[in-house]
Amino acid sequence: MTALNRVVVLAGGIGGARLAGGLQEHLGARLKVIVNVGDDLERHGLYLCPDHDTLMYTLAGIENTEAGWGLEEETWSVAAQLEVYGEETWFRLGDRDMAAHIVRTARLKEGQRLTEIARALQLALGVEAKILPMTDDIVRTELRTEEDGWLEFQEYYVRLRSEPTVLETRFVGIEGSRPTPEVNVALAEADAIVLGPSNPFVSIGPILDVPGLREAIDWAKARGVPIVAVTPIVGGHAIKGPADRMLASLGHDVSAAGVARLYRGLVTGFVLDNVDAALEPSIAELGMATLVTDTIMGDRAGRARLAGDVLGFMETLQPRREEAGR
Amino acid sequence: MTALNRVVVLAGGIGGARLAGGLQEHLGARLKVIVNVGDDLERHGLYLCPDHDTLMYTLAGIENTEAGWGLEEETWSVAAQLEVYGEETWFRLGDRDMAAHIVRTARLKEGQRLTEIARALQLALGVEAKILPMTDDIVRTELRTEEDGWLEFQEYYVRLRSEPTVLETRFVGIEGSRPTPEVNVALAEADAIVLGPSNPFVSIGPILDVPGLREAIDWAKARGVPIVAVTPIVGGHAIKGPADRMLASLGHDVSAAGVARLYRGLVTGFVLDNVDAALEPSIAELGMATLVTDTIMGDRAGRARLAGDVLGFMETLQPRREEAGR
Numbered sequence: 339m340t341a342l343n344r345v346v347v348l349a350g351g352i353g354g355a356r357l358a359g360g361l362q363e364h365l366g367a368r369l370k371v372i373v374n375v376g377d378d379l380e381r382h383g384l385y386l387c388p389d390h391d392t393l394m395y396t397l398a399g400i401e402n403t404e405a406g407w408g409l410e411e412e413t414w415s416v417a418a419q420l421e422v423y424g425e426e427t428w429f430r431l432g433d434r435d436m437a438a439h440i441v442r443t444a445r446l447k448e449g450q451r452l453t454e455i456a457r458a459l460q461l462a463l464g465v466e467a468k469i470l471p472m473t474d475d476i477v478r479t480e481l482r483t484e485e486d487g488w489l490e491f492q493e494y495y496v497r498l499r500s501e502p503t504v505l506e507t508r509f510v511g512i513e514g515s516r517p518t519p520e521v522n523v524a525l526a527e528a529d530a531i532v533l534g535p536s537n538p539f540v541s542i543g544p545i546l547d548v549p550g551l552r553e554a555i556d557w558a559k560a561r562g563v564p565i566v567a568v569t570p571i572v573g574g575h576a577i578k579g580p581a582d583r584m585l586a587s588l589g590h591d592v593s594a595a596g597v598a599r600l601y602r603g604l605v606t607g608f609v610l611d612n613v614d615a616a617l618e619p620s621i622a623e624l625g626m627a628t629l630v631t632d633t634i635m636g637d638r639a640g641r642a643r644l645a646g647d648v649l650g651f652m653e654t655l656q657p658r659r660e661e662a663g664r
Numbered sequence: 665m666t667a668l669n670r671v672v673v674l675a676g677g678i679g680g681a682r683l684a685g686g687l688q689e690h691l692g693a694r695l696k697v698i699v700n701v702g703d704d705l706e707r708h709g710l711y712l713c714p715d716h717d718t719l720m721y722t723l724a725g726i727e728n729t730e731a732g733w734g735l736e737e738e739t740w741s742v743a744a745q746l747e748v749y750g751e752e753t754w755f756r757l758g759d760r761d762m763a764a765h766i767v768r769t770a771r772l773k774e775g776q777r778l779t780e781i782a783r784a785l786q787l788a789l790g791v792e793a794k795i796l797p798m799t800d801d802i803v804r805t806e807l808r809t810e811e812d813g814w815l816e817f818q819e820y821y822v823r824l825r826s827e828p829t830v831l832e833t834r835f836v837g838i839e840g841s842r843p844t845p846e847v848n849v850a851l852a853e854a855d856a857i858v859l860g861p862s863n864p865f866v867s868i869g870p871i872l873d874v875p876g877l878r879e880a881i882d883w884a885k886a887r888g889v890p891i892v893a894v895t896p897i898v899g900g901h902a903i904k905g906p907a908d909r910m911l912a913s914l915g916h917d918v919s920a921a922g923v924a925r926l927y928r929g930l931v932t933g934f935v936l937d938n939v940d941a942a943l944e945p946s947i948a949e950l951g952m953a954t955l956v957t958d959t960i961m962g963d964r965a966g967r968a969r970l971a972g973d974v975l976g977f978m979e980t981l982q983p984r985r986e987e988a989g990r
Contacts, residue, residue, distance in 0.1 A: 383769050383773050384766065415758075416762050423785060436762070437746045437749060438749070441751060443709050444708050445709075
């Protein structure tokens with residue numbers, strides 16, 4: 339049992355979802371996840387939240403572990419019939435998964451907020467933690483690529499399988515967006531904040547760029563709350579996704595140290611993998627406490643183990659609170 | 665091969681769909697069906713056209729013959745998951761069927777007309793005939809019942825299994841609706857017009873009440889076009905659905921003659937079943953030519969046979985055209 343009471347994780351897709359799953363094992367309902375919505379999109383007139391749903395299915399324990407997205411025991415009848423009707427189905431949607439998009443779209447049309455809709459879906463699936471969209475406003479990640487110019491995120495990520503070279507990112511709508519009340523409360527009450535092992539550019543980046551959100555993290559830090567990032571890069575490679583190639587094409591070191599430098603001034607601690615232990619001094623030089631551990635999360639036990647390591651690390655970074663007798 | 669070149673059928677659900685299927689065997693693309701949209705509804709934020717879809721699936725030869733609605737070889741994953749999310753699923757939607765509703769809803773949102781969306785779906789399924797919604801405007805059938813007051817049609821028909829006693833019908837939005845250009849062309853070009861063996865109150869009724877539509881049929885009649893109704897009542901009972909009980913509760917004879925009287929002044933011919941041959945004189949007295957035949961359509965061959973009978977009957981009702989040398 340960790341002494342940390344309220345933990346907030348910033349997360350994108352699968353890496354962040356796995357760490358959140360591990361943290362949920364320790365924290366249950368005391369965990370809140372702030373999730374990127376920059377990957378959201380409309381397909382077939384339905385409103386899709388891929389990062390949220392990956393988190394939701396993972397925290398409900400019903401994710402498709404083989405595919406890395408979607409639901410276990412999925413069927414594909416709707417998509418097959420959509421193809422008959424001439425719909426482009428490169429964004430593959432399973433039948434059970436489709437229900438979430440249908441419900442979300444219907445309730446948005448009724449005027450409900452994305453956050454409350456998401457919460458109702460999570461509760462229906464028995465998710466203990468709260469998964470909070472970073473904003474109820476529409477933000478869309480776009481990538482300028484060498485080969486195809488500006489692309490919507492999912493066009494790049496799914497349709498083109500992350501093959502184009504990314505030269506620039508932008509988050510359309512971010513200036514006019516604001517954190518939800520739930521996000522503000524989560525950050526204001528947090529005893530620890532974790533930046534999950536998600537892509538720093540297109541998963542964590544949009545969350546941090548919601549106006550006011552980075553400031554809320556800075557305020558937490560000012561009151562002694564540990565802000566810890568977990569590396570998405572191990573041995574120079576992303577566990578999943580294009581973070582490694584994005585680091586390279588955007589001019590950064592393709593390493594845990596390269597990621598740490600992106601978070602300089604924001605985080606107080608950094609978790610890197612055993613295989614990258616040699617990078618530890620250069621990360622410590624950035625003014626971050628470090629934890630070197632096994633960051634690979636295979637099964638559920640592996641997720642819980644890493645989460646336990648991260649929680650233990652964060653407890654050591656709470657001097658003021660411990661002095662206050664907690 | 666019939667000498668009739670362009671035949672138009674007015675139809676609601678399953679009875680009209682079966683006759684249309686039979687007519688399509690004879691006429692192929694020369695058949696146009698004007699379909700009731702008063703039964704349309706929104707479920708889970710999706711736009712459903714039950715009568716259109718029953719016709720579409722039947723004319724595509726992929727209807728679920730056992731259920732009398734929906735598609736053959738259907739799966740039910742989406743509906744099961746919608747239930748998990750707390751959605752009411754009394755209006756049962758299969759997975760393959762769901763695709764039509766998703767596409768229709770998306771394309772309506774894009775600004776396409778219901779008629780063009782429907783046509784694209786029909787073509788994708790290989791339907792030869794053209795199925796034309798009676799209007800692109802929204803019309804909603806409501807029923808005043810003894811037990812539950814005013815009900816939306818599908819609440820009465822599906823949720824309450826047609827059990828309440830119907831005292832009155834209304835078609836909300838009908839005054840402001842108008843026939844589509846496609847419907848106007850179909851009626852203006854028709855060589856024969858058939859009122860299918862559908863419920864006269866809630867299937868044929870809304871079609872006839874679209875402002876201008878009954879007049880278009882009258883103009884066709886004035887130029888010698890036969891207007892023929894096929895009875896939905898055989899031996900005092902509806903083949904399917906609540907037409908018999910509606911006839912009774914709305915104060916009409918529960919018989920083919922009762923239906924014929926509803927169509928007096930509109931139709932020039934009436935097709936009744938062999939078992940009701942004794943009613944033939946009373947129907948002839950209404951000023952209608954009559955055909956007494958087997959109106960029960962079991963399999964595909966039965967549909968084609970009845971359709972052939974109806975076509976042959978209508979050819980005998982075309983005196984002026986035959987005099988003109990056709």
